[in-house]
Amino acid sequence: MQTVTRKTAPTISQAVKEFLQENNIDLQQINVNLLKEKVFTDKKEYIVELTLKNKSANIQHTINNEEIKYAVNVIEKIFSFMNLKSNIDTVQQNGFVIIKITSDDKDGLIIGKNGQNLSSLQYFLSITLNKKFHKQIPILIDVDSYINKRTLYLKNFVKTLANKVLESKTETMTDLLPSYERKIIHEEITTYNLKSFSIGKGPYKKVVITAML
Numbered sequence: 001m002q003t004v005t006r007k008t009a010p011t012i013s014q015a016v017k018e019f020l021q022e023n024n025i026d027l028q029q030i031n032v033n034l035l036k037e038k039v040f041t042d043k044k045e046y047i048v049e050l051t052l053k054n055k056s057a058n059i060q061h062t063i064n065n066e067e068i069k070y071a072v073n074v075i076e077k078i079f080s081f082m083n084l085k086s087n088i089d090t091v092q093q094n095g096f097v098i099i100k101i102t103s104d105d106k107d108g109l110i111i112g113k114n115g116q117n118l119s120s121l122q123y124f125l126s127i128t129l130n131k132k133f134h135k136q137i138p139i140l141i142d143v144d145s146y147i148n149k150r151t152l153y154l155k156n157f158v159k160t161l162a163n164k165v166l167e168s169k170t171e172t173m174t175d176l177l178p179s180y181e182r183k184i185i186h187e188e189i190t191t192y193n194l195k196s197f198s199i200g201k202g203p204y205k206k207v208v209i210t211a212m213l
Helices: 012-023 065-081 104-111 113-133 146-168 179-192
Strands: 005-009 030-039 044-052 087-093 096-102 139-143 171-173 195-199 206-210
Touching: 005 012, 012 030, 012 044, 012 171, 012 206, 030 195, 065 087, 065 096, 065 113, 065 139, 096 104, 104 113, 104 139, 113 139, 113 146, 139 146, 146 171, 146 179, 146 206, 179 195, 179 206
Parallel strands: 096 139
Antiparallel strands: 005 044, 030 044, 087 096, 171 206, 195 206
């Protein structure tokens, strides 16, 4: 049975740092989950749950045809219900299967304002696949090269967050993000000599960027 450690600290990074030092391990070896954030007049307090990762968690999952077909079928059923005609192709890239969708002049509708519709569709697909196959499956949905545009945005976003953390010498936390977006942030933040780690459970997690580790 996995041992769960709970720590209370003024920052998430401090709770993580204490756990790493006590167990003489690296940041990549742990799972972090925020249980509660308390806000006082002059400070904050975080209750953090920490566990060691299972060795199997570091093994990259190879996506099989059954999972791809199921994902495509889910998308096709949604579009059929919405009476949207579309063409769907799949490609493998950087450890992910990307479902590429073209839908004549309906691409904007599928993407939605600031990508909200596409994000909701991605979230629904992730949860559906997780429930069906009992594991997280790295499948992404792309419409009108939105992934490339989103990647560029995230790289600029990381620069803003990094400057904020470097100036404050503390930490900051993103909103909930899918795994491929978290991966971009983790990779980009290393160029600023800062640390980052995912926090939460399920396919969507937040990313903590810190100068305190």
